[in-house]
Amino acid sequence: MKYYISDLHLFHENAIKFDNRPFSSIPEMHDAILKNWNDRVTNGDYVYILGDISMRGKNEDLIAFVAKLKGRKVLVRGNHDDVSDYRYQQLFVEICDYKEIYDSIGKEKYGLVLCHYPIFSWKKMGRGKILLYGHTHESEEDRFYQQCLDQMQESDCRHVYNHKLRAYNVGCMLPYMNYTPRTLEEIMEQAGEGNETLKK
Template identity: 45%
Template sequence: MNYYISDLHILHKNVCGEGNNFDNRPFETMKEMMEYIKYHWNKKITNADDVYILGDMCWKENEEAIQFVSTLKGKKHLILGNHDRCKDGRYAQQFVEIVPYKEVKEFINGKQYRLILSHYPIMFWNHQHRLKDNVPVNIHLYGHLHNSQEEAIYQSFIQALNNEYHIECIARNVGCMMPYIHYEPRNIQEILSFLSL
């Protein structure tokens, strides 16, 4: 099964109580956050699963980052974010692939979905129009914006495309801090059900 998550920011102390906690994450320390993520990740993910990390996995690529990523189950695919360097070969080896953009097909209840994966939100993407009557549904998954004012602005734009211009499309932020992701990888069925699509 495929799973999706973004913006873990492992070893970036400003996403927890050790720093300025700009995300308002519910963790006092980085250690607490890492233990929570690892526990929930490995409880859910098997080594047969594919996990697509849509950028900003780790703030640093040191021994601690390499060790942490190596303990996470699944085949890990990294979609590059603005904080991903991947210059250390030992770190890069933790991933099946490291790419800036990816398209993935999924089949759910006999219906095909094409998922457009990037760290950054895209205004217009490949196969954007959501069509009906057994034609593929195309969904853009992204990160980068966290739970910010920029996220609200972007989602307002997507709503305008749907409601004012009748360009039916779906774009969803899979940042780990989003309430429907809650620091664990989610499959597309979970993402769709949580968002009442």
Template identity: 35%
Template sequence: MEADMATFFTADTHFGHAGILHGLRPGFASIEEHDELLIEAWNATVRPNDTVYHLGDFSLSKDAAYLERTFRRLNGRRKVLVVGNHDKRNRHLPWAEQHEGIHEISIEHRHLILCHYPMRSWPRAFRGSLHLYGHTHGLLPGTTQSQDVGVDVWSYRPVSLDEILERMASSDTQPEERVLTR
């Protein structure tokens, strides 16, 4: 059964946050249309038994009932939050885990540093550790070891580690700390 479960990463969904439509995500008629597209894209990617690491800014809505309904509509047996700057109201949701700041995990023999914010340097970078982040809505390009996993970068959906690794492999930009210490 373990083989049937996959792990995905995402960030910056901003469910219920109408302000996101005015700058970063124009083209949606309403926040309801935006949210429905994100839910559809999430559920087309994530299966019911999968794990999703959400690297912050799940929502910026004051409507707790709306957030609860939205959360429950999203596929995934385990949803883990790495808290972002807009997650004050999202902590009451039934996350499997919640983490402040940096969260370190290993998946498929890869050491990952998860944080809402991009970092110029991170633990174990010199040993091949990868850094996944959100917050920048695709404005800060990734490197051979770091990548924005936010929905703005990945067609409004969560992304697998294989897809992230493929994007990193296509980059010719080394992490700044590694370049400067050569």
């Protein structure tokens, strides 16, 4: 199984305030993330973390926390990720800045582009490839980005062709993510449903 999530911002006090996260403290947030993660991910699953796990890659407590998260973790680096500590690097099966993979829902196969940052024009965007990204959290910036994609679609822009452009923000604070790694199927089904929260 493959799962996706981004922008955990572990050990980042200001993330609770800026994202209006429903936690009163860092330990409370960490407990929820750890439980949500390990209740569904097995050590055989892949979890693609699209950046910004934390701002402190050399933090002993961070290394200990990430080591408790189940699964084969792939880090697609974000602007806050410090991976200079060799011990921290060993917690991931891969660390990269950009990645292309395939995932399946039933018998349907999907090409995915994985990046921390929203991309205005990504590879084969008009040929069905899906972009998963983070960075913009739940913000006006993200809404503006999605509006741009809609306008590109409506304006019959080059590289759009006849496909609907599909780019999904997998920031953990979004209602359909709810601080839990999600499958591609869950993300595609729920991302467009506004404030509907996925059931665990």
